[in-house]
Amino acid sequence: MHLDLPAHGSRRAALAQALREAVRGGRLAAGTRLPPYRSLAEDLGVARGTVADAYAELVAEGWFTARQGSGTRVAEGVPVRPERAAPGPAPARPAHRFDLTQGKPDPASFPRGAWSASVRRALAAAPADAFGPGDPRGRPELRRALAQYLARARGVRTDAEHIVVCAGFANGLRLLAGLRPRDWAVEAYGLPFHHGILAAAGVRPHAVPIDADGVRTDALPARARTALLTPAHQFPTGGPLLPARRTAAVEWARSTGGVILEDDYDGEFRYDRKPVGALQGLAPDLVVYAGSLSKSLSPALRLGWLVLPDALTGQVVAAKGLRESWTSAVDQLTFADFLESGAYDRHVRRMRHRYRARRDLLAAALAERVPGVRVTGISAGLHAVLELPPGTESAALAAARRAGLLLDGLSEYRHPAAGAVHGGRAAADRQGLVVGYAGLGERQFEEAVGVLTGALRSAVGATAPPAPSGRDAAPPTTPHPD
Amino acid sequence: MHLDLPAHGSRRAALAQALREAVRGGRLAAGTRLPPYRSLAEDLGVARGTVADAYAELVAEGWFTARQGSGTRVAEGVPVRPERAAPGPAPARPAHRFDLTQGKPDPASFPRGAWSASVRRALAAAPADAFGPGDPRGRPELRRALAQYLARARGVRTDAEHIVVCAGFANGLRLLAGLRPRDWAVEAYGLPFHHGILAAAGVRPHAVPIDADGVRTDALPARARTALLTPAHQFPTGGPLLPARRTAAVEWARSTGGVILEDDYDGEFRYDRKPVGALQGLAPDLVVYAGSLSKSLSPALRLGWLVLPDALTGQVVAAKGLRESWTSAVDQLTFADFLESGAYDRHVRRMRHRYRARRDLLAAALAERVPGVRVTGISAGLHAVLELPPGTESAALAAARRAGLLLDGLSEYRHPAAGAVHGGRAAADRQGLVVGYAGLGERQFEEAVGVLTGALRSAVGATAPPAPSGRDAAPPTTPHPD
Numbered sequence: 012m013h014l015d016l017p018a019h020g021s022r023r024a025a026l027a028q029a030l031r032e033a034v035r036g037g038r039l040a041a042g043t044r045l046p047p048y049r050s051l052a053e054d055l056g057v058a059r060g061t062v063a064d065a066y067a068e069l070v071a072e073g074w075f076t077a078r079q080g081s082g083t084r085v086a087e088g089v090p091v092r093p094e095r096a097a098p099g100p101a102p103a104r105p106a107h108r109f110d111l112t113q114g115k116p117d118p119a120s121f122p123r124g125a126w127s128a129s130v131r132r133a134l135a136a137a138p139a140d141a142f143g144p145g146d147p148r149g150r151p152e153l154r155r156a157l158a159q160y161l162a163r164a165r166g167v168r169t170d171a172e173h174i175v176v177c178a179g180f181a182n183g184l185r186l187l188a189g190l191r192p193r194d195w196a197v198e199a200y201g202l203p204f205h206h207g208i209l210a211a212a213g214v215r216p217h218a219v220p221i222d223a224d225g226v227r228t229d230a231l232p233a234r235a236r237t238a239l240l241t242p243a244h245q246f247p248t249g250g251p252l253l254p255a256r257r258t259a260a261v262e263w264a265r266s267t268g269g270v271i272l273e274d275d276y277d278g279e280f281r282y283d284r285k286p287v288g289a290l291q292g293l294a295p296d297l298v299v300y301a302g303s304l305s306k307s308l309s310p311a312l313r314l315g316w317l318v319l320p321d322a323l324t325g326q327v328v329a330a331k332g333l334r335e336s337w338t339s340a341v342d343q344l345t346f347a348d349f350l351e352s353g354a355y356d357r358h359v360r361r362m363r364h365r366y367r368a369r370r371d372l373l374a375a376a377l378a379e380r381v382p383g384v385r386v387t388g389i390s391a392g393l394h395a396v397l398e399l400p401p402g403t404e405s406a407a408l409a410a411a412r413r414a415g416l417l418l419d420g421l422s423e424y425r426h427p428a429a430g431a432v433h434g435g436r437a438a439a440d441r442q443g444l445v446v447g448y449a450g451l452g453e454r455q456f457e458e459a460v461g462v463l464t465g466a467l468r469s470a471v472g473a474t475a476p477p478a479p480s481g482r483d484a485a486p487p488t489t490p491h492p493d
Numbered sequence: 494m495h496l497d498l499p500a501h502g503s504r505r506a507a508l509a510q511a512l513r514e515a516v517r518g519g520r521l522a523a524g525t526r527l528p529p530y531r532s533l534a535e536d537l538g539v540a541r542g543t544v545a546d547a548y549a550e551l552v553a554e555g556w557f558t559a560r561q562g563s564g565t566r567v568a569e570g571v572p573v574r575p576e577r578a579a580p581g582p583a584p585a586r587p588a589h590r591f592d593l594t595q596g597k598p599d600p601a602s603f604p605r606g607a608w609s610a611s612v613r614r615a616l617a618a619a620p621a622d623a624f625g626p627g628d629p630r631g632r633p634e635l636r637r638a639l640a641q642y643l644a645r646a647r648g649v650r651t652d653a654e655h656i657v658v659c660a661g662f663a664n665g666l667r668l669l670a671g672l673r674p675r676d677w678a679v680e681a682y683g684l685p686f687h688h689g690i691l692a693a694a695g696v697r698p699h700a701v702p703i704d705a706d707g708v709r710t711d712a713l714p715a716r717a718r719t720a721l722l723t724p725a726h727q728f729p730t731g732g733p734l735l736p737a738r739r740t741a742a743v744e745w746a747r748s749t750g751g752v753i754l755e756d757d758y759d760g761e762f763r764y765d766r767k768p769v770g771a772l773q774g775l776a777p778d779l780v781v782y783a784g785s786l787s788k789s790l791s792p793a794l795r796l797g798w799l800v801l802p803d804a805l806t807g808q809v810v811a812a813k814g815l816r817e818s819w820t821s822a823v824d825q826l827t828f829a830d831f832l833e834s835g836a837y838d839r840h841v842r843r844m845r846h847r848y849r850a851r852r853d854l855l856a857a858a859l860a861e862r863v864p865g866v867r868v869t870g871i872s873a874g875l876h877a878v879l880e881l882p883p884g885t886e887s888a889a890l891a892a893a894r895r896a897g898l899l900l901d902g903l904s905e906y907r908h909p910a911a912g913a914v915h916g917g918r919a920a921a922d923r924q925g926l927v928v929g930y931a932g933l934g935e936r937q938f939e940e941a942v943g944v945l946t947g948a949l950r951s952a953v954g955a956t957a958p959p960a961p962s963g964r965d966a967a968p969p970t971t972p973h974p975d
Contacts, residue, residue, distance in 0.1 A: 014811075025815060032811040038672075114626075121624035123616040126823070130612045134605040142603035142791040143932070144596075178660075178819050190520075309624040311822035329496075329514040333507055337660050339821045340793035341608070450625070 014055060022057045022203055022423050026065040034074050034085055045075065045083040052427055056206030056216075059427070108415030109459035113247060113394035113447035114202075114306070120362060121309050125354040126345065132352075133344035141344060145335030148328055149176025149316070153347040157316055160350050161302070165278055166288030168295045169318045175327050178337040179315040180274060180303045181208060186317075186330050187237070187272060187299065188212035196235040198226045199429035200248050205239070205274075206426055218429040225250045228260040236269045242290040243278040247424050247445050248396055249388015251287040260290065264297040270323065271298045277306045279359045281391040282367045296320045304346070306393060307359055314342055362449075366393060369448040369456055380464040383471050393449035396421060403471050404442035410470035411444065414462045419445045496537060504539045504685055504905050508547040516556050516567055527557065527565040538688030538698075540909055590897035591941035595729060595876035595929035596684075596788070602844060603791050607836040608827065614834075615826035623826060627817030630810055631658025631798070635829040639798055642832050643784070647760055648770030650777045651800045657809050660819040661797040662756060662785045663690060668799075668812050669719070669754060669781065670694035678717035680708045681911035682730050687721070687756075688908055700911040707732045710742040718751045724772040725760040729906050729927050730878055731870015733769040742772065746779040752805065753780045759788045761841045763873040764849045778802045786828070788875060788931075789841055796824055844931075848875060851930045851938050862946040865953050875931035878903060885953050886924035892952035893926065896944045901927045 154171035161167035291300035303315030421443035636653035643649035785797030903925035
């Protein structure tokens with residue numbers, strides 16, 4: 012069954028909404044038997060419990076019927092596209108006061124004036140062929156500017172000929188999933204949206220465990236040929252990959268003939284010391300480096316890039332086809348000017364400052380009001396993980412949602428295949444909330460933090476903190492550099 | 494075997510290049526047996542002869558070996574990504590002086606100043622949420638502006654709730670191919686790139702014959718549930734769908750429960766009388782109307798739209814996912830302003846005037862110098878079909894290419910499944926050249942026309958014209974309104 016789930020937000024709510032749409036649109040006809048939890052969960056890259064919860068919700072709402080022995084089926088008599096079935100005003104989300112889901116930069120901070128100025132300069136300077144059918148590698152102006160920027164800001168070693176522009180990280184991931192052998196290593200925690208893209212492409216995932224020092228690259232399976240890693244800031248649990256583990260990852264790639272896909276989703280936002288350079292710099296022949304504007308400027312631009320080893324460049328370009336089908340040349344030319352004029356550096360610097368202040372506010376409020384919650388993963392990025400005492404995640408989530416907050420539990424980010432690696436129990440013990448602190452304006456965020464700490468006090472109480480589960484764990488008020 | 498071929502240009506050259514890349518990139522290993530012509534041709538939606546020619550070319554170049562009884566194989570010892578295997582400076586094309594392939598507007602005419610002004614106004618006016626994760630239906634500002642424009646300019650009946658923005662027509666076609674039942678009706682002539690998209694999605698195509706009055710909608714197969722049609726200007730042979738045939742198409746959809754996908758790829762460019770309104774206006778509940786900026790402004794913007802029947806809207810939105818993955822919000826907001834400020838109407842008017850002058854120049858030059866060639870399909874659009882006497886297409890193409898022209902033969906646009914409908918012979922008799930007259934500047938175009946008529950005189954001679962094969966056929970100097 013094909014269902015598209017969004018990148019962010021509650022898996023259960025998104026799946027339930029996709030199922031309702033499938034019934035309403037006639038794709039799931041009355042009487043159809045739904046797939047078992049396990050197989051749909053595998054297809055979509057979500058936890059089995061998420062599917063069970065979504066089915067239960069639709070049974071409760073009358074869309075499905077569940078009968079002993081005949082499984083879950085689409086109910087009879089559900090109106091298919093009634094009188095006026097145009098989609099509602101916005102994608103379905105539970106009603107909420109504050110959206111604290113991770114992954115979004117502050118939309119109000121988009122640099123409108125500077126971007127407009129770059130458009131004007133870039134269009135005036137562009138050669139006529141920029142408005143003809145696009146080169147699938149992307150505009151040369153942008154690839155040149157990116158090669159310089161990435162060398163300077165992220166320690167990436169490349170040139171314009173080995174960069175391919177794409178429509179955000181997801182587009183790059185889809186391209187590689189279609190090209191690489193079937194066995195991929197993935198971190199035991201990651202973005203379910205990415206797991207879903209890999210599953211849709213027929214990838215066989217191998218979850219690599221995470222311990223106190225991040226992903227255990229010494230445990231990368233020999234069978235996998237591609238490893239999707241987040242070395243700058245393990246997503247979502249936090250913490251950069253330690254030097255010894257970086258070496259181990261490169262060693263794995265070299266000895267197995269494999270390739271590492273480095274998802275550098277928020278490498279620009281490091282708060283307490285210098286940015287940790289990209290893994291790619293260690294081994295440009297073994298690492299595909301992927302970045303995008305989705306965290307640093309806006310996910311609405313749909314602009315990203317792959318930096319490719321020589322041996323993969325031709326394949327990726329060929330897979331894109333002889334013409335660019337997706338990314339806007341105007342945005343590409345504009346971003347090239349935005350980079351070269353220094354506007355991008357200025358924007359990132361300003362946002363780093365603002366996000367850091369919000370992070371400090373969150374950490375301080377939690378330390379004061381809910382000391383039983385340990386804040387981790389906050390030395391970088393746009394979100395924090397609030398580690399909770401075992402067994403309290405669902406109660407904490409429920410309390411936060413009742414209080415009007417939209418946010419995710421840490422267990423929603425656990426890869427469905429991770430149980431087999433860890434042993435289900437140990438992995439399930441890691442509980443927490445993933446809190447985005449970038450998406451709201453300062454005033455709203457301050458209010459949301461008040462609501463959050465109130466909800467957590469009621470759910471978790473003010474007990475002693477759990478044992479730290481990672482080096483990125485920080486004493487609450489002064490975040491520990493990692 | 495997965496290969497991406499470009500939208501335009503020689504199929505054979507593109508396929509040969511994709512195969513070279515596959516060998517060089519290691520996807521086709523030495524000794525691998527290539528698929529039979531027929532199966533690869535079906536996969537890619539190209540003619541069998543195109544595959545045979547591409548294979549022969551690679552055998553001649555030493556990439557492949559062909560031996561009786563063991564088929565075509567990848568040769569041993571071909572260097573896989575030699576020393577420096579970064580892709581060349583541009584997608585491979587035969588060397589040429591003038592590019593007369595169809596499908597491109599004049600890139601030098603992109604309205605840079607007006608577009609920059611729209612960016613500035615649109616960004617200043619946009620709400621903050623425009624820079625957050627995108628609604629998969631597209632920006633509401635653009636959908637409202639499009640609903641008004643399409644009603645006024647194309648007779649489309651819809652509202653903002655039934656429009657879904659997409660990354661050009663190809664994105665819309667992929668979305669629908671993934672949703673609709675497997676059997677599709679397609680016109681016997683069309684764009685091979687689109688045939689390839691449908692084939693990749695597992696669509697079973699049924700080619701509908703074309704006669705002197707265009708596509709025979711009375712012959713739409715009852716088995717198909719979706720019909721891909723070009724009612725404004727049959728692609729590439731020219732001519733609008735006659736009223737009786739429009740009624741027949743709607744009747745087919747109503748009686749079979751089918752849906753028509755109306756590809757209105759160049760509906761704005763009609764030269765000799767008023768535009769022919771969209772078929773969608775006849776039956777908004779049975780027609781998906783698709784348009785894009787690829788012909789009217791630039792294919793580099795990657796911006797298009799689907800106008801959907803109520804019953805399909807939710808399905809298409811659900812298939813896009815809960816977040817926009819492709820189209821840039823900045824381009825969407827800008828185009829909304831460009832439409833509402835009147836800049837789009839002004840641009841289309843100016844380009845209509847310019848393209849019409851180029852068309853007249855082409856028709857007059859051919860009438861004077863090569864009367865044996867009949868020019869058809871020129872009452873609208875950005876290309877003409879030069880109908881040739883039977884059996885002369887390949888000689889004419891070869892002569893044109895020797896003279897330094899890049900252009901396509903009409904037979905490359907024939908759907909591979911069309912033989913079964915027509916009887917191969919009758920269909921193969923329709924021969925000609927497809928000449929784009931929009932992509933070059935005026936001066937270059939004039940020179941290219943001189944080269945073209947010279948090449949055709951040598952290949953076809955100055956004999957009497959063949960019998961007209963369509964109502965859109967025009968007396969050479971004063972195009973007949975159709």
